[in-house]
Amino acid sequence: MGLWSGDEALNLEQPAVSRHTAPRRALAWAAIGRIRGHSGADADCRAGRDRLSADMALDPVALAQALIRRPSVTPADAGAMDVVQQALEELGFSCRRMRFGQIENLYARRGAAGPNLCFAGHTDVVPAGDEAAWARPPFAADIEAGVLQGRGAVDMKGAIAAFIAAASAADLAKGSLSLLITGDEEGAAEDGTVRVVEALRAEGERIDHCVVGEPTSTAELGDMIKIGRRGSLNAWITIDGAQGHVAYPHLAANPIPPLVRLLARLQARALDEGYPGFQPSNLEVTSIDVGNPATNVIPAQARARLNIRFNPAHTGADLAAWIGGECEAEQAGFSGEIGLVTRISGEAFLTEPGDFVEVCARAVREAVGRDPTLSTSGGTSDARFIRSLCPVIELGLVNATMHKVDEQVPVAHLQALTRVYGRLIDLYFERFSG
Numbered sequence: 001m002g003l004w005s006g007d008e009a010l011n012l013e014q015p016a017v018s019r020h021t022a023p024r025r026a027l028a029w030a031a032i033g034r035i036r037g038h039s040g041a042d043a044d045c046r047a048g049r050d051r052l053s054a055d056m057a058l059d060p061v062a063l064a065q066a067l068i069r070r071p072s073v074t075p076a077d078a079g080a081m082d083v084v085q086q087a088l089e090e091l092g093f094s095c096r097r098m099r100f101g102q103i104e105n106l107y108a109r110r111g112a113a114g115p116n117l118c119f120a121g122h123t124d125v126v127p128a129g130d131e132a133a134w135a136r137p138p139f140a141a142d143i144e145a146g147v148l149q150g151r152g153a154v155d156m157k158g159a160i161a162a163f164i165a166a167a168s169a170a171d172l173a174k175g176s177l178s179l180l181i182t183g184d185e186e187g188a189a190e191d192g193t194v195r196v197v198e199a200l201r202a203e204g205e206r207i208d209h210c211v212v213g214e215p216t217s218t219a220e221l222g223d224m225i226k227i228g229r230r231g232s233l234n235a236w237i238t239i240d241g242a243q244g245h246v247a248y249p250h251l252a253a254n255p256i257p258p259l260v261r262l263l264a265r266l267q268a269r270a271l272d273e274g275y276p277g278f279q280p281s282n283l284e285v286t287s288i289d290v291g292n293p294a295t296n297v298i299p300a301q302a303r304a305r306l307n308i309r310f311n312p313a314h315t316g317a318d319l320a321a322w323i324g325g326e327c328e329a330e331q332a333g334f335s336g337e338i339g340l341v342t343r344i345s346g347e348a349f350l351t352e353p354g355d356f357v358e359v360c361a362r363a364v365r366e367a368v369g370r371d372p373t374l375s376t377s378g379g380t381s382d383a384r385f386i387r388s389l390c391p392v393i394e395l396g397l398v399n400a401t402m403h404k405v406d407e408q409v410p411v412a413h414l415q416a417l418t419r420v421y422g423r424l425i426d427l428y429f430e431r432f433s434g
């Protein structure tokens with residue numbers, strides 16, 4: 001708590017600051033008032049909503065700072081969603097908070113007509129780790145030499161701020177713009193986007209296309225757009241044998257040999273040689289545990305864990321069935337018990353290059369003069385849930401410092417990403433409005 005000062009601290013939903021009695025809503029308005037790019041009173045802001053122009057747009061830098069100052073380490077929200085909601089309400093979005101478990105989620109929409117272009121993002125961040133290792137306090141949002149410092153700067157509060165700033169300047173006469181913002185992407189991702197998508201589908205809410213603001217750029221802003229992701233499956237194997245003396249193996253059942261054979265067979269299979277646009281699938285054994293401190297004891301149990309990253313040549317269910325079959329084969333000659341638990345964290349998906357991908361790539365070219373590579377590399381993201389609603393791509397800041405000490409983003413990148421998103425919104429409605 002020592003990292004915040006002044007009224008920035010007042011909006012935190014933590015008991016330590018409950019001595020401040022001013023209503024939170026009023027404080028949030030005050031915060032947005034500072035974010036606005038002009039100095040009018042709140043009433044003037046609202047009256048001016050219909051004639052917003054680029055020079056009156058929200059400042060993405062001030063909004064990113066306000067978000068970073070809410071230390072929303074999953075599952076904490078720390079007032080971050082309030083900052084997003086107030087900024088969007090100010091722009092005429094109708095906002096719905098969707099709380100699942102202890103997670104804050106938000107779906108906001110402006111406009112009733114189709115097509116509906118959605119931006120998806122997350123306000124939660126990974127822990128700062130050792131705060132003393134940071135050059136600047138991780139939740140202070142200091143700007144030094146034109147670089148904004150802080151946890152979430154690139155992953156991905158900066159991108160949320162850039163999209164809202166772009167939306168503030170957009171002409172939405174031709175369709176709808178929406179935002180799906182979750183507080184549970186970096187954690188278990190069980191009460192976040194997956195639940196919001198379920199709820200929206202049940203209501204019949206139509207989203208036509210979606211941009212996820214994950215930091216996909218590698219060296220330069222806009223140099224990469226993700227158009228798909230590999231799927232991910234985790235497996236836990238537990239082999240229960242019978243403990244005994246190493247000199248009397250016939251009186252025991254050693255669980256280690258069947259585990260070694262099983263893992264060797266699983267690793268020996270080349271899952272595929274790639275899939276158009278994707279790297280080959282790979283299986284990695286991530287842990288083997290026996291926990292046996294003695295040299296003369298056959299242990300009772302051996303456990304292993306593995307992860308498969310797979311391209312669209314497979315489904316999670318097929319891979320789980322294959323591992324199950326190999327476990328059964330090993331079980332056949334073993335007196336103990338082989339147990340298997342599998343969990344699919346996401347299926348592979350691909351948004352085929354076409355009009356939507358071209359609109360996104362063209363927006364990058366026109367806004368920052370760069371030709372983005374279309375990629376399916378990297379880990380999973382919330383796009384794995386959104387793909388069941390509509391085509392989805394990911395486009396955001398440079399990912400060099402994400403999840404690291406001294407996460408940071410040049411102010412110029414925030415401004416450039418705002419231009420990219422702004423151009424994307426314009427081109428999207430030009431192309432997809434009837």
Ligand SMILES: [Zn+2]
Nearest residue numbers: 155156214215
């Ligand atoms: Zn992220």
